[in-house]
Amino acid sequence: MPASxxxxxxxxxxxxxxxxxxxxxxxxxxxxxxxxKNQIIGNKTKKLLYLHLGAVPRIxxxxxxxxxGGDAALIVQAAAAIGSFACGVEDGVRAVLxxxxxxxxxxxxxxxxxxxVDAGARSLRMIFQSxxxxxxxxxxxxxxxxxxxLLYRENENVTELAASIIxxxxxxxxxxxxxxxxxxxxxxxxxxxxxxxxxxACLESIEAIVRNNSEVAQKFACxxxxxxxSSLIELIxxxxxxxxxxxxxxxxxIRHASPCYVQEMQIKTKLILILIExxxxxxxxxxxxxxxxTNLIMDEEELHKQAISINAVEKLCNFFYKGPIEARRLxxxxxxxxxxxxxxxxxxxxxxxxxxxxxxxxALKHDCTDVRTAACxxxxxxxxxxxxxxxxxLSSETVVVPLVQLLHDESSSVQVAAxxxxxxxxxxxxxxxxxxxxxxxxxxxxxxxxxxDSTLRLKSVWALRNLMFLADRKDKECVLMELTVSNLxxxxxxxxxxxxxxxxxxxxxxxxxxxxxxxxxxxxxxxxINALTRILHSASSPGVCMQACNQEAESTNTLVQVLHLFxxxxxxxxxxxxxxxxxxxxIKGMFLLANxxxxxxxxxxxxxxxxxxPQPNGNNPSFIIKFLQSKENLLRVAxxxxxxxxxxxxxxxxxxxxxxxxxxxxxxxxxxxVNDPCLDxxxxxxxxxxxxxxxxxxxxxx
Amino acid sequence: MSLSWIILGQLDSIEAMVISxxxxxxxxxxxxxxxxxxxxxxxxxxKVITRDEWERKLKDVKIRKEDMNKLVMNFLVTEGFVxxxxxxxxxxxxxxxxxxxxxxxxxAVKKAVQFGNVKDAIEKVNDLNPMILxxxxxxHFHLQQQRLIELIRIGKVEEALxxxxxxxxPRGKENQSFLEELERxxxxxxxxxxxxxxxxxxxxxxxRLKTASEVNAAILANQSHEKGLGRNQQSQFFMxx
Numbered sequence: 001m002p003a004s005x006x007x008x009x010x011x012x013x014x015x016x017x018x019x020x021x022x023x024x025x026x027x028x029x030x031x032x033x034x035x036x037k038n039q040i041i042g043n044k045t046k047k048l049l050y051l052h053l054g055a056v057p058r059i060x061x062x063x064x065x066x067x068x069g070g071d072a073a074l075i076v077q078a079a080a081a082i083g084s085f086a087c088g089v090e091d092g093v094r095a096v097l098x099x100x101x102x103x104x105x106x107x108x109x110x111x112x113x114x115x116x117v118d119a120g121a122r123s124l125r126m127i128f129q130s131x132x133x134x135x136x137x138x139x140x141x142x143x144x145x146x147x148x149x150l151l152y153r154e155n156e157n158v159t160e161l162a163a164s165i166i167x168x169x170x171x172x173x174x175x176x177x178x179x180x181x182x183x184x185x186x187x188x189x190x191x192x193x194x195x196x197x198x199x200x201a202c203l204e205s206i207e208a209i210v211r212n213n214s215e216v217a218q219k220f221a222c223x224x225x226x227x228x229x230s231s232l233i234e235l236i237x238x239x240x241x242x243x244x245x246x247x248x249x250x251x252x253x254i255r256h257a258s259p260c261y262v263q264e265m266q267i268k269t270k271l272i273l274i275l276i277e278x279x280x281x282x283x284x285x286x287x288x289x290x291x292x293x294t295n296l297i298m299d300e301e302e303l304h305k306q307a308i309s310i311n312a313v314e315k316l317c318n319f320f321y322k323g324p325i326e327a328r329r330l331x332x333x334x335x336x337x338x339x340x341x342x343x344x345x346x347x348x349x350x351x352x353x354x355x356x357x358x359x360x361x362x363a364l365k366h367d368c369t370d371v372r373t374a375a376c377x378x379x380x381x382x383x384x385x386x387x388x389x390x391x392x393x394l395s396s397e398t399v400v401v402p403l404v405q406l407l408h409d410e411s412s413s414v415q416v417a418a419x420x421x422x423x424x425x426x427x428x429x430x431x432x433x434x435x436x437x438x439x440x441x442x443x444x445x446x447x448x449x450x451x452x453d454s455t456l457r458l459k460s461v462w463a464l465r466n467l468m469f470l471a472d473r474k475d476k477e478c479v480l481m482e483l484t485v486s487n488l489x490x491x492x493x494x495x496x497x498x499x500x501x502x503x504x505x506x507x508x509x510x511x512x513x514x515x516x517x518x519x520x521x522x523x524x525x526x527x528x529i530n531a532l533t534r535i536l537h538s539a540s541s542p543g544v545c546m547q548a549c550n551q552e553a554e555s556t557n558t559l560v561q562v563l564h565l566f567x568x569x570x571x572x573x574x575x576x577x578x579x580x581x582x583x584x585x586x587i588k589g590m591f592l593l594a595n596x597x598x599x600x601x602x603x604x605x606x607x608x609x610x611x612x613x614p615q616p617n618g619n620n621p622s623f624i625i626k627f628l629q630s631k632e633n634l635l636r637v638a639x640x641x642x643x644x645x646x647x648x649x650x651x652x653x654x655x656x657x658x659x660x661x662x663x664x665x666x667x668x669x670x671x672x673x674v675n676d677p678c679l680d681x682x683x684x685x686x687x688x689x690x691x692x693x694x695x696x697x698x699x700x701x702x
Numbered sequence: 703m704s705l706s707w708i709i710l711g712q713l714d715s716i717e718a719m720v721i722s723x724x725x726x727x728x729x730x731x732x733x734x735x736x737x738x739x740x741x742x743x744x745x746x747x748x749k750v751i752t753r754d755e756w757e758r759k760l761k762d763v764k765i766r767k768e769d770m771n772k773l774v775m776n777f778l779v780t781e782g783f784v785x786x787x788x789x790x791x792x793x794x795x796x797x798x799x800x801x802x803x804x805x806x807x808x809x810a811v812k813k814a815v816q817f818g819n820v821k822d823a824i825e826k827v828n829d830l831n832p833m834i835l836x837x838x839x840x841x842h843f844h845l846q847q848q849r850l851i852e853l854i855r856i857g858k859v860e861e862a863l864x865x866x867x868x869x870x871x872p873r874g875k876e877n878q879s880f881l882e883e884l885e886r887x888x889x890x891x892x893x894x895x896x897x898x899x900x901x902x903x904x905x906x907x908x909x910r911l912k913t914a915s916e917v918n919a920a921i922l923a924n925q926s927h928e929k930g931l932g933r934n935q936q937s938q939f940f941m942x943x
Binding site (some may be wrong): 087 | 825828829831832833835838868869929930
């Protein structure tokens, strides 16, 4: 635009806009509006310029003043200009909303002139595409009525607008139900037969209505005896890529909401194929395809296998070789690869063999937060492969250093994702942990282990635990010095149960094979032992287990099974730690066990598993038998107390416990102590045997 | 095929090649390599047909009159021959599938570009539907580029630079390929003998025609996507340039 024409300087143009006062009228106003509109279309700088000159409220006033009639040409230009301001510029959307343009634009939708209606509908659509625009409350009756009236109009721009409003505003269950009950789904399905833009808008709104709502999804699937669902299935093979994508997304949403639909392997395979083909499309359809693919196959091993069998991994990896990838698409590809690697070893080896690891590592340094997070997830899942870990693919400096860098990242989601990756990468069987320790990884982990954020705490302790697995003494000392025993103790007593577990295992791993190093730490500063006692006594957080027990406690057997299961998996580490403590400080340890065994069913079960591991290690007798034979009075007393508490007849599981003790030869050992020289011991032995006798008697009575 | 001869008589003569349908098919054939005819993306085996065999098959093909008529109507609509389309509709009973009134608007835009009045063309496009340029950033850029070319052509160097800076530079920042095209266009200013410089073809009429064609296609596409116009006419009959 040549700047020489002074009549068209922005400030002067804006002066001419508006109603009354210095504003122009008629033809001159029309020219001014048109000129502004043409200048701002596609030009962000000009939009901002005119925004700052206050053009928007003036233009809206032109619309407002044209009540019932008025010059159609003026209205069209004003509406178009407003729509353009709202297009792709956040400040523009705000200005338009603040100037109260929406009701004005809505009003002109009922004008007889088709061009006016088109202009209004297009502009409203622009406005409703922005996240800043407030949702349209469909739960209000008059709003719903209005929306329905728009849906049943002949004008395709108007119906498209209605569909966009629904897609923008429909989130909660009540809203979805209300729209479904009003028959909106049927109408949208009908409109699928219309022109492209309308069809795409309808697909988006159908997805918004059925998303995560099994009742509504079912209702949709039943429309026209399943014909609606068939139309969707047809549309996944439409000639337009965006339509194919949206139709896929719709079907995936229906499947997730109500799994009995879209469940045949045939249709699922087709969806995978089509989404993988869509990857090749330039533009938004191709960008969003990997996200839809990830969503489709999430957590389903069968589908992972299907995807791999049609070369999904190669096709995704090909993109790395085609040159720089735009951020959104890169995030999608990384997430899809991460999902594929989450369960199947085949995929992980394929990735390594395709030599794309360096691209993924590069993505760790990407500008975009989402890309960095996705790259971390990818690495975390690739490193679920023991083979890869032991081959050392992931423990070299090139991988470890950028990961450690991300622990300092400004975004906590990136930090969490990086921790996840480090957790796995830190478990390597080659003793190259020094790389990690050298690049300052430990201090950062220790820092994060003190974080307020429980997720960060959990993952950093987990990472430390893995790092200490089979580590050498020097590294363990280094870590313990950095972490300090008191921090470790407070982690064991953390308010979150999962963190306690990880801390206990960390202790276990630290002690493992290095008993004498830590005897010092544990004996003098009994912080660890006290911490262990404390958590067990305050154990409402094994409440997870108790809850499960309560739910399952129909029969004794189930309860015991559940306890065993729990003991096997999460308390295994706890128990191992006990062993260590007991080895180093037998008397103290046994009293500890005895005290714990005085607790509830759960506590007893834990102690029992200590004495008699569910999977016996060969023919080794339980250590308690040795203790019972010890010359130390106190040790014998403590051990018998333990048995007394375990055989105490209070609950459902007592008989099973007695049986296990008997099978392990512990009861026989106790029987030999009936005349123990220590009085205290003798009394406890008698008490224990009495309790066992009760069981023997009751066993014969059935 | 006599119908097609009547039409030809009423067509304006324009730069584009105007040929009758049977001869079009002949032309199409002559473009083909004698040896490799069937092309398929997926299949590994290629069927080989000779020219003679092909022409024999061609003669044997029975094309329905209705289909031919539709093809003709599509051509007339796409290329914008309103009167011819109207007459053809009356004579053959073939429905144009779109409101013939929209053709005039579209042709006005195309003509404006062909004559180098790009600002006018842009304003007309925005009057038709502001969404057209929004949905086609590449088209928008090419139109702006054409404006720049026109300014350079009439020697308004200062204005051209200002325009390039204000309107085109920001777009070049967003997109690498835009930047490259922009650089090529601005480079015209560096040469004394513009017409014969390496980028001289930008000043050629053919560049205008290219842009005009792009605009034409975008408007058509937008109209069919928005209003379902010409939904029955799935294929667009693009003439060779």
